[in-house]
Amino acid sequence: xxxxxxxxxxxxxxxxxxxxxxxxxxxxxxxxxxxxxxxxxxxxxxxxxxxxxxxxxxxxxxxxxxxxxxxxxxxxxxxxxxxxxxxxxxxxxxxxxxxxxxxxxxxxxxxxxxxxxxxxxxxxxxxxxxxxxxxxxxxxxxxxxxxxxxxxxxxxxxxxxxxxxxxxxxxxxxxxxxxxxxxxxxxxxxxxxxxxxxxxxxxxxxxxxxxxxxxxxxxxxxxxxxxxxxxxxxxxxxxxxxxxxxxxxxxxxxxxxxxxxxxxxxxxxxxxxxxxxxxxxxxxxxxxxxxxxxxxxxxxxxxxxxxxxxxxxxxxxxxxxxxxxxxxxxxxxxxxxxxxxxxxxxxxxxxxxxxxxxxxxxxxxxxxxxxxxxxxxxxxxxxxxxxxxxxxxxxxxxxxxxxxxxxxxxxxxxxxxxxxxxxxxxxxxxxxxxxxxxxxxxxxxxxxxxxxxxxxxxxxxxxxxxxx
Numbered sequence: 001x002x003x004x005x006x007x008x009x010x011x012x013x014x015x016x017x018x019x020x021x022x023x024x025x026x027x028x029x030x031x032x033x034x035x036x037x038x039x040x041x042x043x044x045x046x047x048x049x050x051x052x053x054x055x056x057x058x059x060x061x062x063x064x065x066x067x068x069x070x071x072x073x074x075x076x077x078x079x080x081x082x083x084x085x086x087x088x089x090x091x092x093x094x095x096x097x098x099x100x101x102x103x104x105x106x107x108x109x110x111x112x113x114x115x116x117x118x119x120x121x122x123x124x125x126x127x128x129x130x131x132x133x134x135x136x137x138x139x140x141x142x143x144x145x146x147x148x149x150x151x152x153x154x155x156x157x158x159x160x161x162x163x164x165x166x167x168x169x170x171x172x173x174x175x176x177x178x179x180x181x182x183x184x185x186x187x188x189x190x191x192x193x194x195x196x197x198x199x200x201x202x203x204x205x206x207x208x209x210x211x212x213x214x215x216x217x218x219x220x221x222x223x224x225x226x227x228x229x230x231x232x233x234x235x236x237x238x239x240x241x242x243x244x245x246x247x248x249x250x251x252x253x254x255x256x257x258x259x260x261x262x263x264x265x266x267x268x269x270x271x272x273x274x275x276x277x278x279x280x281x282x283x284x285x286x287x288x289x290x291x292x293x294x295x296x297x298x299x300x301x302x303x304x305x306x307x308x309x310x311x312x313x314x315x316x317x318x319x320x321x322x323x324x325x326x327x328x329x330x331x332x333x334x335x336x337x338x339x340x341x342x343x344x345x346x347x348x349x350x351x352x353x354x355x356x357x358x359x360x361x362x363x364x365x366x367x368x369x370x371x372x373x374x375x376x377x378x379x380x381x382x383x384x385x386x387x388x389x390x391x392x393x394x395x396x397x398x399x400x401x402x403x404x405x406x407x408x409x410x411x412x413x414x415x416x417x418x419x420x421x422x423x424x425x426x427x428x429x430x431x432x433x434x435x436x437x438x439x440x441x442x443x444x445x446x447x448x449x450x451x452x453x454x455x456x457x458x459x460x461x462x463x464x465x466x467x468x
Contacts, residue, residue: 033468034454037399039337040462044390045398050466053452063415063445066424066434070412073319075425076169076353077114078401080105080360080378081323082157085125085368089361089381091153099160101379101388105360106164111394111401114167115354117322118158118218120174120207122187123225124235124371125359129187131178132207138180140199147210158216167406169354171220171322173270173296175236177203182238189233192224192240194247201252205260220265222296222322223248227271228278235371242278246288254291265293267320273302276309283314294318297352299343307350319351325358326391328366328376333391340396341437341463345421348400348410355400357393364389399435399465417445420458433467 036050080086090098104110121131135144162168176187181196192200208218227240240248249266257264268288269279279295282288294317297307307319324343326333344355362369362377369375378397380389404425411424411432419440426432434447438458447454447466458464 034466035468036464036466037402038459038462038464039395039399040459043459043462044395045402048464050456051454053449053454053468056448056451056453063417063447064420064422064434064436065414065448066432067412067414068424068426068432068450071426072410072412073351073353075404075406075408075410076320077406078111078355078397078404079113079115079117079168080357081117081119081125082154082161083119083123083125083359084127084154086359086361086377087153087157088127088368089363090157093381093386097386101361102157102160102164105379106161106168108165111398112165113161113401114165114406115169115171115356116158116161116360117356118154118170118172119225120172120204120221121176121178122236122370123175124231124373125362125369125375126236127368127370129236129370131176131187132210133178133180133203135178135180138196139178140196142199142203142206145203145206147207147214150211151214155211155214155216159214162216169219170216171222171265171267171296171320172207172218173222173225173322174204174238175225176238184233186233187236187238189230189235189237190239191230192238192244192248194244197248197252201248201256204253205256205262208257208262208264209260218264220267220293220320222267222270223253225270225323226298227269228275229271231372235373242282246282246285249291250285250287254288257291266291267294267296267322268292270296270298270322272298272300273304273306276302276306279310280313283310283317289314289317292317294320294353296320296322298323299347300324304343304346304350304352307347307352311351318353321347321352321355323356323358325378326376326393327374328362328364328380329374330376333376333380334389336392337396337463338392338437338439338461340393341399341435342421342439344396344400345423345435345437348423355397357397396463399463403433403435403465403467405429415445420445431467433465435463435465438462438464 106113133145179186182190184190224240230239231237357378359377363383405427407428408425413424421437424434
């Protein structure tokens with residue numbers, strides 16, 4: 001952590017305790033002492049034995065020092081996107097198999113996912129192209145508005161996930177407005193027409209209201225997935241210039257949500273780190289600022305330190321990491337947990353309150369898919385054998401989602417070791433922990449915490465989580 005980050009936010013333990021989330025879901029640290037888990041070549045989030053804390057007797061500097069007096073952002077949670085593609089595959093599974101996978105992802109004994117992303121209309125990971133108002137001619141009164149498509153598999157899947165975790169936080173992103181609102185008249189590429197800002201704000205309000213009537217409340221919304229590209233017209237996408245997004249939020253979406261009595265949060269950008277300057281400019285507009293809760297970030301271009309730049313300039317605004325997923329054609333799809341855990345460490349060390357993977361489930365060809373990309377699911381369903389395969393991203397995410405609870409605070413941890421990344425945290429129930437990623441050969445590190453130390457052996461290419 002940079003000095004500016006270390007000094008930026010210091011919150012006392014008493015303050016954290018006072019603001020802890022009530023009735024937090026039980027964590028894995030029910031037993032006394034230190035619990036530990038490792039993912040490595042031969043292990044997948046496997047419990048391991050470690051020693052206990054010992055009083056420091058030497059004067060040597062510790063390899064990794066945890067400082068619980070310096071605390072950062074409060075965690076919202078971890079999860080993945082429940083796209084049309086993912087939900088289509090879920091509904092096609094047998095009842096027993098589907099329930100088992102949902103429990104593995106959202107249940108208290110599984111990954112304990114507490115955040116999920118949904119799509120407003122089709123994304124590139126859909127069975128077919130659709131919006132909620134597919135009128136052949138402009139329909140500013142939204143007479144053809146209908147969420148009927150989502151009643152088939154998306155809404156039942158979201159209800160089932162929330163039954164397993166009633167605290168599930170849902171946010172939704174549009175890949176494209178209805179085609180008649182755009183240049184070119186298609187959901188594929190193009191840009192938003194300013195003349196349809198007002199009906200589009202009402203379109204989003206109608207979506208939120210219709211979902212709520214179906215028993216699925218959406219907690220936050222982004223203006224547009226990846227505002228700065230139309231993907232060359234190869235998939236549902238829309239360009240939103242900075243001035244357009246600012247005016248839309250300020251004059252239309254913000255007031256529309258307010259007037260409808262909806263408490264849905266607004267997140268801007270929903271795109272890559274390298275657009276941090278755009279986020280700064282938009283938040284500098286006081287009329288937009290008052291409606292916006294935070295910035296949604298993707299990690300495909302740029303560096304996560306961009307989130308810290310925005311956070312330091314606008315400390316009252318939140319950072320949310322909302323998309324990133326594996327490539328199904330990558331030979332390391334099932335074993336790249338170190339890559340993902342190093343990414344997650346950087347994300348959490350730069351103020352992100354959540355980490356949300358891309359498609360929760362796809363088949364072994366990365367389908368259903370109407371777009372040009374070769375993404376893999378967090379979990380893959382073999383289209384022939386129906387066997388499930390967990391990605392390296394899945395195993396990396398387990399080391400975070402299973403032990404860091406909602407309302408946890410990230411803690412300062414220091415120690416610049418080659419090939420090693422680390423993040424520390426404190427849960428609302430008082431448990432603390434550290435996640436250490438070792439990208440190199442087998443090594444040993446010494447942890448320092450509260451005047452005590454612990455020697456820990458790290459396997460090659462491994463993730464190790466400790467909780468006490």
